[in-house]
Amino acid sequence: MILKAFSLLTVMKQRLRTLFGRSILLGLAVSLFAITAIGVGGMLVSVVVAERVQGSGSAINVAGSLRMQSHRMGSMVLSDAENQVADHHYLLASIARFEASLTNKDLLQAIERKPESEFARLYLSIQQTWQIRLKPLLLETVLISADNPEIRTRHNHLLLGIDNFVADIDSMVSKLEEDTEQRIRNLRSVLGIALGLTIMVVLATIYIIRRSVLAPLSDLLHSATRIARRDFNARARHIGEDELGQVGRAFNFMAEELARNYQELEQRVAQKTEELTRSNQSLGLLYHAIANLHNAPLAPETYQVMLHEIEQVLDISGSMACLLPKHGGPATLLASTIAICPERSEADCPRCLNNTDTTSGWGYAEQGDHLLLTIPLQDKEGIYGMLRLALLPGRHLSTWQNRLLEALTRHIGIAMGISHKTEQDRLLALQEERSIIARELHDSIAQSLSYMKIQASLLQPMLSDPVRRQEAETTLHDLREGITTAYRQLRELLATFRLKMEGDFLTLLATTVEEHASRGDLDISMEANLTGCHLSPNQEIHSLQIVREALSNVVRHAKASHAWVRIKHVGGGEIEISIEDDGIGIDSPSDIFHYGLTIMRERAHGLHGQISISNRPQGGSTVSLRFHAQATEATTIPLPTTP
Helix, strand or coil: CHHHHHHHHHHHHHHHHHHHHHCHHHHHHHHHHHHHHHHHHHHHHHHHHHHHHHHHHHHHHHHHHHHHHHHHHHHHHHHHHHHCCCCCHHHHHHHHHHHHHHCCHHHHHHHHHCCCCHHHHHHHHHHHHHHHHHHHHHHHHHHCCCCCCCHHHHHHHHHHHHHHHHHHHHHHHHHHHHHHHHHHHHHHHHHHHHHHHHHHHHHHHHHHHHHHHHHHHHHHHHHHHHHHCCCCCCCCCCCCCCHHHHHHHHHHHHHHHHHHHHHHHHHHHHHHHHHHHHHHHHHHHHHHHHHHHHHCCCCHHHHHHHHHHHHHHHCCCEEEEEECCCCCCCCEEEEECCCCCCCCCCCCCHHHHHCCCCCCCCEEEEECCEEEEEEEEECCCCEEEEEEEEECCCCCCCHHHHHHHHHHHHHHHHHHHHHHHHHHHHHHHHHHHHHHHHHHHHHHHHHHHHHHHHHHHHHHHHHHCHHHHHHHHHHHHHHHHHHHHHHHHHHHHHHHHCCCCCCCHHHHHHHHHHHHHHHHCCEEEEEEECCCCCCCHHHHHHHHHHHHHHHHHHHHHHCCCEEEEEEEEEECCEEEEEEEECCCCCCCCCHHHHCCHHHHHHHHHHCCCEEEEEECCCCCEEEEEEEECCCCCCCCCCCCCCC
8 A cells, every 4th residue: 555655656746747847837737736626526525425424324213213113013012912902093103103114215215325235135125024924913913802812822923023023124224334334434535545645746746846946946046146246157057848947047048148248347347447547647637737837838847747747647668848949059958758869959950840740740760779759849830849759669659649649739839839929028028118218218317317418518608707607506406406307207217117017907006096196195086897808918017007107197297186097898809098187287289298198109009009188178187098908819729538
């Protein structure tokens, strides 16, 4: 029995494994169906057997009652005989009840279930005995009178028949009980078999589920956990034909894709990081270069730091920066980390320019173990110097390095051009100031000295003639007044030429107004609005000197109590400056030369503007100046980009 169960369990395991191997859901469905079928079958068998057992119990009760009724009928016969009762009504009723019990439907159904059984044979025998022997005996006792001498013999014969009849009934009841017990044993066997089959199916299903479901799921969970920890080498081991096997194959494919995508992302991140690092280095180099060039565009320290940063960013072995020769001298070496170029004369330096490309302006030349890259430092006006970089043999700069060098050299060229232009502007401003100083000395002190020279020549013959003593004293007084006037003019010129341009233009203008207000003891109002306009340093100097000259004339000659200084942007880049006073005004054109207004006209001409000098209708004079502010050009330099 155990071997059969083991073999059956083995067969079921193989079949379930086959089912689970093809489809887990199908296997689970078959297992559930088998368990359900076994359970339902067992319950149906139990119901059927219970129904049959229930009828058998009733039949046993009825059969048992036949024994009691048989003994009761015998007792009634004996009782009637002893009491000599002639009424046998109770006996006939008992015979009727016995026949009803003998034909009970439960007994008949038990016989119909097994018509060829021992129980059916005994029932038929009892029925025949009742009809043929026992019933007739009972009826005869009813018909025989109590005083009949044969009645005792018949009673004995009846009691013996009843005993035999009860023995047959006992046999029938025993067979019925045995049949019922056999059915109960069969039911127990069926339920035991169903329970055993259910347990085997459940165990086999649990084993297969553990092997085909839990183990693959645990493996998938472990692999997913590894992938969550960025271990993309995790692979599922269960890759069969069932659903979880297909999930395992899909999981492995997904893991391979994730590993490949993650590797690509790491490469792209590394590439972007490298590009950002290059961009930061490039921007840092440009920022430091522009800041240093703004402070000192031609200082050797600036280029020494700049070359060091260029070598670090571009990973080159040496560099050099120089200015082209001027006035027949050698080229100016700003900074160098390689051997100093021996060909720095005005005749040899053009070789660098001749070796450069006509389109890009860059040139390559071999020098020893290095390849020299020469880049001109230029702007729109011309070339101011050269930048030379030493590259290793076979080394070529990448695109982003070329763009960085292009932007950097353009910044350097613009800074050199601005420095060169600033130097020229300073020279021009110096020449203009010298011309103005010469004119002012000529118009003021030189004329006073000429006047004093004439007075001295007139005084000499007067001193030798005592008659002309009075006339000599008058001439001497005029000479003293001329010296005083010349000294005062000299002090005013010195104060004007010692003007320091410290601070912004409006601050200097306010300082000038306060100075003349305190010196002339008059009230001077100032209004200034230069929004949207910018003055160059040269324009600031000339404008400030014109205001100083006009206020100086107001303080010395106007005899005014109030003055107004206004400077504003009237639109279109045009600046208007007006100085007004409420003094005595200008009486004649000759006053123009007395008040130094010609110098103001010269400065207005230097500003390419127009100046007008007139009297105010309310009294006093007005000096009005109009000129255009210097336009500033913005130069855009492209930043280097990384590929």
